[in-house]
Amino acid sequence: MGERLKHVNAEQRTYDEPLGCAFYVLAALSMVLIIITFPFSLFCCIKIVTEYERAVIFRLGRVVSGRAKGPGLFFIFPCMDNVRKIDLRTISFDIPPQEVLTRDSVSATVDAVVYYRIQNPTMSVVEVENVALSTFLLAQTTLRNMLGTRTLAEILTDREAISHEMQSQLDEATDKWGVKVEIVEMKDVRLPRQLQRAMAAEAEASREAKAKVIAAEGEQNAARALREASSVLDQSPAALQLRYLQTLTTISAQNNHTIMFPLPLTLIREIFGRGGGGGSQ
Structure with missing residues (x-):
């Protein structure tokens, strides 16, 4: 920021050069003309710039100081000055x-x-x-x-x-x-x-690959959970029967007319085994 201000000040100093004698002679003639035509000359001598504007004054083709005028009122020489208004808004x-x-x-x-x-x-x-x-x-x-x-x-x-x-x-x-x-x-x-189509196809293929990986991981987790559940049920036969009853309750809540309920083979063999043994006696 300091270097920027130094650069601006250096540029301004180049505009503040001394004026010759011709300037003062013309300035005196302009003042005489302003006095003779007063008060009509006020319309040409007084300029106004708004808050967001600045006026750069060229007097006999040279910048009047390095700093622009404004905002508000300022005075110019009508025959010597040329005014350029600059907007400072963004x-x-x-x-x-x-x-x-x-x-x-x-x-x-x-x-x-x-x-x-x-x-x-x-x-x-x-x-x-x-x-x-x-x-x-x-x-x-x-x-x-x-x-x-x-x-x-x-x-x-x-x-x-x-x-x-x-x-x-x-x-x-x-x-x-x-x-x-x-x-x-x-x-x-x-x-x-x-x-765009190539990038869309690449993104779609990448999403499908990720979906397959996630589905495979889900299957692995499900199989691992089922294996743990089967080991728990194997240790407690009563828990297996309670699981069957819970399954029946879930199916009956759906208002189904036909219910297919699987029975363990060990139970069927035991029933048929007892029936066969009674007949032989």
Whole structure:
């Protein structure tokens, strides 16, 4: 920040050069003309600028001091001074969609928005012909150059870092114009349709692979839980019978007309074994 202020002050000092004798002669003649035509000359001598404006005065083609006038009233010489009003409010513009080729040879279309303001009116008039057009063209070039050094993945995931870096570069480049670039934001990144379909197919295949892995892990966990449950039921035959009764209760709550209930083979063999033994006696 200190270096920036030094740079601005240095630029201002270059405008404060001594004036020659011709200036004082013309100034005296202008004052005589103002006095003769008073009070009609007041309409030409008094200028007003609003709070968000500053006036850069050129007297005989030279800047009157390095500091712009305003806001409020100020006095000029009608035959000697030329006034340029500069708006200090924040200005925004859209960068049109730019066709860029990323570092991994992928074509993409990117657009952005830039917010800037003029902080030194004198430099913005003297140092550059059209500060708005120059800032606009510089933003376009900076956007293309910066995205050309990034891969597609970096552009899609690191938008905030790219915007901040672009804002820093623009602010440094426009410093000598008296311009402060405040915000740069990338609005949209558009890809060719073929690349979009390829990326969608890749993402879909990746999701399907993850789903299969999750399903297999679920089957493993279920089989492990069933094995533990079977070992518990094997240790307590009464628990197995209670499980059968709970299953019957669950099925009956569904209003089914037919209920198929499995019986253990050991129980069937025991029943048939007892029947066969009674007949032999």
